[in-house]
Amino acid sequence: MERIINALLSIIAVVILFGAVNVSTVGAAEPAYGLPTTVNPAASYLFFHHNYYVETKGADGDCKYYDILKAFTAKGYTVISEIRPKDVSVIEYGKKAAADVRKLLDAGVSPEKIRVAGHSKGGVIVLQVAAQLDNPKISYAILAGCGIKGLAKGYPDLGKLKGNFLSLYAASDKVAASCGPEFLQTREGFTGKEIALDNPTGHQLFFTPVAAWLEPISGWLKQGK
Structure with a gap:
């Protein structure tokens, strides 16, 4: 009887251990992309503002939000991004986003080392950030963010x-x-450059970090113009 009990206890221990390992692997969290607690003035920073799809459906759908952030990180940027509350005002959120940029400026980061990018509704927020900051040395990338009829009142x-x-x-x-x-x-x-990409996927082109848009934006951001 004692042998049977010990055997059962061993089996239970293995099951518990396997379950713990499995949970830690499957539920592994994505890297954090919040404002850094310690600011390195020599680093290059990129704020990324996602689209309305991620705002309403989360980061695990067709729009590969974290893959996009990782692609920018691989380019050498300290990426700062968060998932916004659903249906937030682009004007009000733009004020909050501009305040986040000011925190880096106040910490000694030069404006030339700050980039702000966004897709769709995130692009409108980028324009609002630019209007708030009024800084000619910061670089902004608008990814399919202009001419959106549903957000017409949100444009500066x-x-x-x-x-x-x-x-x-x-x-x-x-x-x-x-x-x-x-x-x-x-x-x-002010300097402005615009590229209409010959691609059949339309608005969803920017749902994944494909070379069609990642290469031109990366080259432009690197040059700062």
């Missing part, structure tokens, strides 16, 4: 923005469009 005056701007969108996109002629007019404190 593009003619008054300052900074270095890149707009990327798929020519086949039925949701977003060009940022317009004002975006391409170089003026004091």
Whole structure:
């Protein structure tokens, strides 16, 4: 009887151990992408603002949010990003996002080392951040973030923005469009470049970190223009 009990206890211990290992493997958390507790002024920082899809359906759907963040991390950036509350105002969230950028500036990070990028609704938030900061030395990338009818009231005056701007969108996109002629007019404190990508996937082009958009944005961000 004692042998049977000991054998049963051994089996139970193995099952518990296997279960613990399995849970720790399957439930492994993604890396944290919050504001760093210790700011390195020499590092290059990239704030990324996701689209409405992630805002409403989370990071585990068709839009590979964490894969995108990891792709930017692999390019050498300290990536800062978070999943927004559902249906948050682009104007109000833009104020919060701009305050996060100011924290880096106040910690001694030069504006040339800060990039802010976003897709779709995240791109509109990027424009709001630029309007709040009014800093000509920060670089901003708008990924299919202009011309979205449902967010028309969330756009700042593009003619008054300052900074270095890149707009990327798929020519086949039925949701977003060009940022317009004002975006391409170089003026004091502002430079703008726009590329319409020949790609059939439309607005969902930016759902995954594919070379079609990752290469042009990476090259542009590296140059800072």
